[in-house]
Amino acid sequence: MIAELGQFALIMALLAAISQSILPLIGAERLDSRLMAFGSHASLVQLLFVILAFGCLTQAYIVSDFTLLNVAENSHSTKPLLYKISGVWGNHEGSMLLWVLILAVFGAAVAAFGRNLPVTLKARVLAIQAMIGVGFLTFLIFTSNPFTRLLVPPENGQDLNPLLQDPGLAFHPPMLYVGYVGFSVAFSFAIAALIEGKVDAAWARWVRPWTLTAWIFLTGGIALGSWWAYYELGWGGWWFWDPVENVSFMPWLMGTALLHSAVVVEKRNSLKVWTILLAILTFSLSLIGTFIVRSGLLTSVHAFAVNPERGIFILILLAIAIGGSLTLFAIKAPALKSGGIFSPISREGGLLLNNLLLSTACATVFLGTLYPLFMEALGGGRVSIGPPFYNKTFIPVMVPLFFLVCIGAYLPWKRADLVGVLKRLKYAGLAALLALLIAWYISDGGPLLAILGLGMAAWMLLGTLSEWADRIKLFRVPLAKSWQRAKNLPGSSWGMTLAHGGLAIAIIGMISTTAWKVEDVAVLKPGETISVAGTDYRFDGVREITGPNYSAVEATFNVSQDGEYMTTLKPEKRLYTVKRMPTTEAAIYSTFIGDYYAVIGDQDGKGGWTVRIYREPLVTWIWFGCTLMVFGGLLSLADRRLRVGAPAEKRKKKKVREAEV
Amino acid sequence: MTRKSRRMYIIVVAFALLASATALVLTAFEDNLVYFYSPTDLKTKQVTVGRSLRLGGLVEEGTFVKLEDGLSIRFSITDGAESVPVSYKGILPDLFREGQGVITEGSLNEKGDFIAHEVLAKHDENYMPAEVIEALKATGEWRGDEEGQTTK
Numbered sequence: 001m002i003a004e005l006g007q008f009a010l011i012m013a014l015l016a017a018i019s020q021s022i023l024p025l026i027g028a029e030r031l032d033s034r035l036m037a038f039g040s041h042a043s044l045v046q047l048l049f050v051i052l053a054f055g056c057l058t059q060a061y062i063v064s065d066f067t068l069l070n071v072a073e074n075s076h077s078t079k080p081l082l083y084k085i086s087g088v089w090g091n092h093e094g095s096m097l098l099w100v101l102i103l104a105v106f107g108a109a110v111a112a113f114g115r116n117l118p119v120t121l122k123a124r125v126l127a128i129q130a131m132i133g134v135g136f137l138t139f140l141i142f143t144s145n146p147f148t149r150l151l152v153p154p155e156n157g158q159d160l161n162p163l164l165q166d167p168g169l170a171f172h173p174p175m176l177y178v179g180y181v182g183f184s185v186a187f188s189f190a191i192a193a194l195i196e197g198k199v200d201a202a203w204a205r206w207v208r209p210w211t212l213t214a215w216i217f218l219t220g221g222i223a224l225g226s227w228w229a230y231y232e233l234g235w236g237g238w239w240f241w242d243p244v245e246n247v248s249f250m251p252w253l254m255g256t257a258l259l260h261s262a263v264v265v266e267k268r269n270s271l272k273v274w275t276i277l278l279a280i281l282t283f284s285l286s287l288i289g290t291f292i293v294r295s296g297l298l299t300s301v302h303a304f305a306v307n308p309e310r311g312i313f314i315l316i317l318l319a320i321a322i323g324g325s326l327t328l329f330a331i332k333a334p335a336l337k338s339g340g341i342f343s344p345i346s347r348e349g350g351l352l353l354n355n356l357l358l359s360t361a362c363a364t365v366f367l368g369t370l371y372p373l374f375m376e377a378l379g380g381g382r383v384s385i386g387p388p389f390y391n392k393t394f395i396p397v398m399v400p401l402f403f404l405v406c407i408g409a410y411l412p413w414k415r416a417d418l419v420g421v422l423k424r425l426k427y428a429g430l431a432a433l434l435a436l437l438i439a440w441y442i443s444d445g446g447p448l449l450a451i452l453g454l455g456m457a458a459w460m461l462l463g464t465l466s467e468w469a470d471r472i473k474l475f476r477v478p479l480a481k482s483w484q485r486a487k488n489l490p491g492s493s494w495g496m497t498l499a500h501g502g503l504a505i506a507i508i509g510m511i512s513t514t515a516w517k518v519e520d521v522a523v524l525k526p527g528e529t530i531s532v533a534g535t536d537y538r539f540d541g542v543r544e545i546t547g548p549n550y551s552a553v554e555a556t557f558n559v560s561q562d563g564e565y566m567t568t569l570k571p572e573k574r575l576y577t578v579k580r581m582p583t584t585e586a587a588i589y590s591t592f593i594g595d596y597y598a599v600i601g602d603q604d605g606k607g608g609w610t611v612r613i614y615r616e617p618l619v620t621w622i623w624f625g626c627t628l629m630v631f632g633g634l635l636s637l638a639d640r641r642l643r644v645g646a647p648a649e650k651r652k653k654k655k656v657r658e659a660e661v
Numbered sequence: 662m663t664r665k666s667r668r669m670y671i672i673v674v675a676f677a678l679l680a681s682a683t684a685l686v687l688t689a690f691e692d693n694l695v696y697f698y699s700p701t702d703l704k705t706k707q708v709t710v711g712r713s714l715r716l717g718g719l720v721e722e723g724t725f726v727k728l729e730d731g732l733s734i735r736f737s738i739t740d741g742a743e744s745v746p747v748s749y750k751g752i753l754p755d756l757f758r759e760g761q762g763v764i765t766e767g768s769l770n771e772k773g774d775f776i777a778h779e780v781l782a783k784h785d786e787n788y789m790p791a792e793v794i795e796a797l798k799a800t801g802e803w804r805g806d807e808e809g810q811t812t813k
Contacts, residue, residue: 341667344667344670352671353674356674356675356678357678360678360679360682363682364682364685364686368686371690381696381697382696382715383694383695383696383697384694384695384697385693385695386695386766388689388692388693389689389690389693389694392685392688392693393682393685393686393689397681397682397685521732521750521751522732523730523731523732581755581756582755582756583755584755599752601752601753602752602753604731608731610731610732
């Protein structure tokens with residue numbers, strides 16, 4: 001019965017979404033306040049029904065209801081509870097339902113938090129948001145129904161792909177989806193603004209928090225995914241330029257550009273047309289990302305099914321969404337009035353350059369990801385494009401951006417004095433040079449490009465810190481006063497420092513582990529020792545262990561340096577009983593300066609085991625840097641200034657200010 | 662600075678970026694497109710020794726050999742019509758076995774052996790690489806259904 005209830009809830013949600021996408025639009029045209037208000041109510045109703053549907057599917061997974069095709073194909077009664085729940089979105093149908101759920105949450109959030117939005121703008125935003133919902137709900141109901149029953153239910157399920165049975169991956173898809181779908185709000189705002197024919201500072205102030213929220217989650221989701229790849233795949237790599245990674249990275253690049261250009265609209269009422277275009281492109285890339293992955297166009301662990309019917313549906317949806325919005329943009333954008341003018345050397349100029357570089361970088365990734373598809377469609381044979389391509393295209397485009405980050409942060413609005421800015425950065429520059437020399441000394445020569453890269457990252461980090469120190473007048477006024485200034489810095493300013501600094505730290509990690517990673521493979525008998533990068537790994541043999549739904553061989557390594565015991569590593573080789581699928585569980589000992597990473601392979605039949613050892617210098621800096629970026633985003637989101645802007649809020653703010661005094 | 666000259670500045674910078682990106686992409690394409698070959702392709706087409714390429718097919722039954730050092734491996738990849746000997750050093754993906762579809766990346770040496778530096782890990786045992794399916798269909802060796810799911 002519960003599955004039928006879920007099915008019914010989905011259809012009700014679709015009906016709510018259809019009416020929500022039509023009535024408020026008419027209301028906004030006729031200035032009929034009742035029709036416009038309908039949008040808010042409908043978005044709540046839609047959310048309630050989607051929650052109900054999602055709850056029904058989750059319940060079916062928890063009680064292992066194998067009369068549902070979806071549950072039978074992707075779950076098993078012995079699976080731990082966490083993975084029963086994460087199994088809900090570990091498959092095509094369920095992940096689409098999660099998508100729709102997050103979309104509905106964002107729609108209802110706009111309705112609930114957007115009390116001070118102009119009524120016509122709000123009505124239109126909700127209508128556009130609902131149109132996206134209609135597209136996805138139809139897709140879900142007609143081609144990917146998660147509630148399909150089986151006539152003859154099996155005794156037990158086929159289990160979830162063991163690689164997905166991991167805490168990192170349980171939360172990776174929801175986070176990524178909140179990121180993807182969050183950009184739908186910026187998109188809806190952009191389309192609504194095009195219909196209204198008006199973009200102003202207030203508009204940017206409403207769009208920015210939504211974009212920032214999406215960006216925070218997308219950053220976290222990508223970082224989590226790369227961390228998972230690092231410890232779960234057992235190859236010691238954290239980024240493979242795999243098409244599936246790229247499709248999540250492209251909206252991130254565009255979303256980052258959008259975040260920066262929205263600042264210019266807000267502060268200087270300039271770059272409006274460009275910002276609207278970015279909002280459309282960012283969400284279009286999110287859509288392409290979702291669909292490319294889910295349609296099975298790109299084959300990988302993420303592609304759940306290859307189904308022509310779905311593929312065509314997806315293509316039509318993409319054509320309507322992207323084609324339609326770009327057409328509307330072409331018609332309406334020229335009518336938008338452009339705002340304040342600025343000189344090329346100014347904060348606006350810097351942010352524009354940031355945008356151009358990010359979009360160019362995104363374009364190179366786009367080409368690399370989709371070129372094999374075009375090539376095949378045109379009958380040019382099967383090709384693949386690997387990391388060397390991106391090293392030669394993406395990285396050269398990003399390097400100037402990294403160089404300019406801290407300079408841009410120093411530039412004032414309208415026009416700036418570049419020489420003056422560079423003078424203020426001289427200590428950062430000198431310190432970065434020193435860091436470069438230290439890196440060169442420590443690495444004993446080493447690859448030149450990597451050392452230069454480290455110097456660049458140090459420049460970025462130190463320049464960012466120097467800007468922060470200047471702001472709080474560190475060492476120029478008494479420390480207590482600096483502390484006072486630091487406390488009074490707006491959240492968005494802290495956010496910028498943390499995000500830029502975090503990026504620099506992540507880059508240091510990426511460069512170090514790429515350039516100085518040490519890897520060794522050997523066949524060891526119990527008792528034998530292998531030495532990798534100055535560390536001894538003594539192989540102490542293996543034992544058999546059993547988990548809830550797998551059996552495994554667990555090896556023990558005694559890790560020591562110069563005879564001094566450091567840690568014990570216990571990598572496993574698991575065999576998941578239902579799917580008969582082996583997986584590798586690496587054992588990792590993380591320290592500030594690097595990771596010690598051990599993997600156990602096959603038996604050679606003569607008492608020896610293949611083992612693989614990696615030494616990954618500074619690899620944890622990557623995820624530490626990403627965490628800082630997320631944290632910076634959160635601080636910026638908490639900035640009170642972002643929520644100010646309408647008369648109703650001003651009154652409230654006054655009260656707050658009085659209370660603070 | 663007037664609006665017009667600002668627009669000119671933006672357009673010039675954008676074009677300069679676009680042009681350099683295009684140049685980068687084109688030069689990178691030249692060397693970094695990795696083409697897919699089936700064993701038949703490899704025998705019939707001219708392939709430069711040392712050029713990086715992908716070879717895919719089935720791991721031929723009874724050809725898998727582990728050498729003395731316990732790390733070097735030899736096996737043959739076949740598409741039913743032709744078969745190419747492959748050597749590889751390192752740990753194989755968890756799902757590697759004889760009769761299984763596989764893709765390797767590497768290059769040919771002078772003797773016509775394929776030296777793989779990577780054997781691609783596939784994440785799901787039911788999954789057959791689309792390239793391999795196509796190659797098998799070309800030689801009439803394909804026995805699965807249309808959708809690429811061999812079992813189930």
